[in-house]
Amino acid sequence: MGDTGTVLVLAGRFDPTADLVIEELNRRAVPVFRADMADFPLRLALAASLSGKGWHGTLDTDRRTLDLAAVRSVYYRRPTRPRFPDAMSPEARRVAEREARLGFGGLLSALPCRWLPPPGKAADAEYKPLQLHVAAESGLKVPRTLITNEPHAAKRFAESVAGPIIHKPFSHVRGIVNDRTAAVYASVVTPDVLTNPDVATTAHLFQAWVPKEYEVRLTAVGQEMFAAEIHADSENGHIDWRSDYGSHRYAVCEPPDSVRNGVLRMLRRLELPYGAFDFVVTPEGDWYFLEVNPSGQFGFVEQATGLPITAAIADYLEGRGL
The missing domain is CATH 3.30.470.20 (ATP-grasp fold, B domain)
Incomplete structure (x- = not known):
């Protein structure tokens, strides 16, 4: 796709970061089609066929239609998971979600356009x-780092560093504790934490401060x-x-x-x-x-x-x- 066509924005409904980009594209009069994976399949319809060397078809909401052949680029900004009818059984929901990812997501990944970022690489x-x-x-330069589920390995690492040790989660950990939003951030850990048996329950990342x-x-x-x-x-x-x-x-x-x-x-x-x-x-x-x-x-x-x-x-x- 060249320098004409529509930018497809895949993002959650409430995403100020995506909003900034969409506002800038609107200011430039660049066509934008915003959707969320959560809209599929209840509020977003897909129909595409392989003709010649490429896929041709449409994405449809109750208000707009996107010609897939007109997509010049995709802004992949943390879309949320597909949603299915409440009456669907957990087993059927798992199958439907996998099929949506491989079918709907797979089709979009086959479009001949630039992505920011490509979801697989991201x-x-x-x-x-x-x-x-x-x-x-x-x-x-990278700090000295240990990944382990072995408390004694964590202790030996701390002794070799001879200074403060940081523990970090591998991902952004957020949840609800006592009806309040809570998150896990990097923290300085003490020797008793390093040797705690809970270290053995999963992988942990420790770094020299x-x-x-x-x-x-x-x-x-x-x-x-x-x-x-x-x-x-x-x-x-x-x-x-x-x-x-x-x-x-x-x-x-x-x-x-x-x-x-x-x-x-x-x-x-x-x-x-x-x-x-x-x-x-x-x-x-x-x-x-x-x-x-x-x-x-x-x-x-x-x-x-x-x-x-x-x-x-x-x-x-x-x-x-x-």
């Missing part, structure tokens, strides 16, 4: 062990990079800035060439056009890679700094640049 890149390995291979002057959120879109210092003025925020957004101060910064080149190598290796990278910067000015989110939020950085991240994403979806 899913692979969610694995933190892979991220850390690729980051190290790409020339970025990196002395922190501030952190950086670096958002990469194609070849463009937008970096912002994050100064968290609270104890919890200093350990994990995501735990206390209210304590933040932001400042635009420029990544060193070594970091810029490492980020580009990571994106090429992971086959991603977009990444929200998190770094720790030490008092000596060294940048340490922590993680990359292949579909991470950027609105809070843009709002605080004015960095034109939305415009860069819209450029990519519109077909400009790489």
Whole structure:
């Protein structure tokens, strides 16, 4: 697909990040069709046939129709799972959801257009062990890290580090505890935690604490990079800035060439056009890679700094640049 056609936005119904991109595309008079996987099959109908070398057909809501052949790009921004009739049995629901993923999702993945990000590549890149390995291979500094379910291995790791140890979840853990929303963030762990038998119940990620002057959120879109210092003025925020957004101060910064080149190598290796990278910067000015989110939020950085991240994403979806 060339530089004409519709941008298909796959996102949850309430997603301020997707809203920013859609507003920018609307301002540019670029056609947009927004849908959510949750709309299928109750509010979103699909009909497509293989004709010649490609798929041809439509997506239909009760108000709009999308010609699949007219899709120039897809913004894959954390759509939610398909929903099915309440009366459907759990067994039938599991089968229907798998079929929806392979059929509906598979058809969209076959469209000859650019994705931001490609869902399969984004899913692979969610694995933190892979991220850390690729980051190290790409020339970025990475904290000493242990993944284990063995308490004695955790204890030996802590002894070898001879300094504070951080525990991190492999994913964003959120839930409801005592009728309140709760989340698990990175935390400094004590020796008794490292040797707790609960360590044996699943995989855990432990890292050596990196002395922190501030952190950086670096958002990469194609070849463009937008970096912002994050100064968290609270104890919890200093350990994990995501735990206390209210304590933040932001400042635009420029990544060193070594970091810029490492980020580009990571994106090429992971086959991603977009990444929200998190770094720790030490008092000596060294940048340490922590993680990359292949579909991470950027609105809070843009709002605080004015960095034109939305415009860069819209450029990519519109077909400009790489």
